[in-house]
Amino acid sequence: MSQRVFNFSAGPATLPLPVLEASAAALVDYKGKGVGIAEVSHRGAEFKEVLAETEQRCRQLMGISDDYAVLFLQGGATQQFDLVPMNLLQNRAQYIVSGQWAKKAAAAAKAHGSTEVIADSQDQQFSVLPSGYTVDPQADYLHICSNNTIFGTRFSAFPDHPCLVADMSSEIMGRVIDVNRFGVIYAGAQKNLGPSGVVLVIIRRDLLDKAPDTLSPIFRYKAHADNESCLNTPPTFGIYVLLETFRWLEAQGGIAAVEQVNEAKAALLYEAIDGSGGFYTGTVTDHPNRSRMNVTYVLPNEDLTTAFLKRAAAEGLVALKGYRSVGGIRASIYNAMPMAGVEKLVALMKDFQASA
């Protein structure tokens, strides 16, 4: 195999090599049965065993009680922007718009009922988390995006609401959270969990009955929960990769241990940015809410940015280009990015600055 690079892609993103290797082996031959895991029925014994273990390990890792259903669905996080209001919006919902994905979620919900954006930081180019809002506990739910993949902010502390709904696509299992504070958590898998095509939905069971009777089963969380994610054919191979990721996470010591490494990786990178005397400038000014997953910064001009990216790629540090509306650099340092990758990036940043 060719040498693996350090892949800083925002998503689909780097996965741990043991996860890829175990998944590749199971794709060809599952447990020596002469058939790959993607080739068996989702209703057969092999896949049922995979699904049950995936759910059990997910519950164990995140401390999810039986009060919650754990679903593995299709349609990505974007589909949840509609499914959440279709299932939960009866009177009015509140949204905090802290970035592009939160904005899309709020826009999608409008088609399904009355919504209110209680805070929006777009006028500050989403370089800060919005503040100074009033949460209404009477609203059906409050929707947030816990980590803003594009702009590099995160909620270091979560607002309180009896039904807090969070898009955690870009930090799921990257930090310890108390699931009991949430009504719904959803996350596209393709950053911290596995390949695209699977979305993890964790939903408090009392919310399952809120959907109108007219809602088709395929859009209804309760139908998916009643059928244990097998209402129709689930993304079977993707779910298998999640299982391997969960095994890997446990081998690392669980989410708390991984979070410590994530904190150390992010601190090293932010120190390099802040200590560069203004050569590198972090695009997030709200330091307490800087993302631990997506670190965004700019160089003094476009030419230097292009030269930096070129040199980084030559040294095996890839997919560092910032999102088009932000520019500069975005280093996505999800769970699977080892400290060695961040150390190599920081060394390059120092060397590049010295030679610029």
Ligand SMILES: Cc1ncc(COP(=O)(O)O)c(C=O)c1O
């Ligand atoms: C925070 C967040 N929410 C939603 C999405 C959209 O996910 P999907 O492409 O799976 O619909 C993304 C994609 O990067 C994201 O980062």
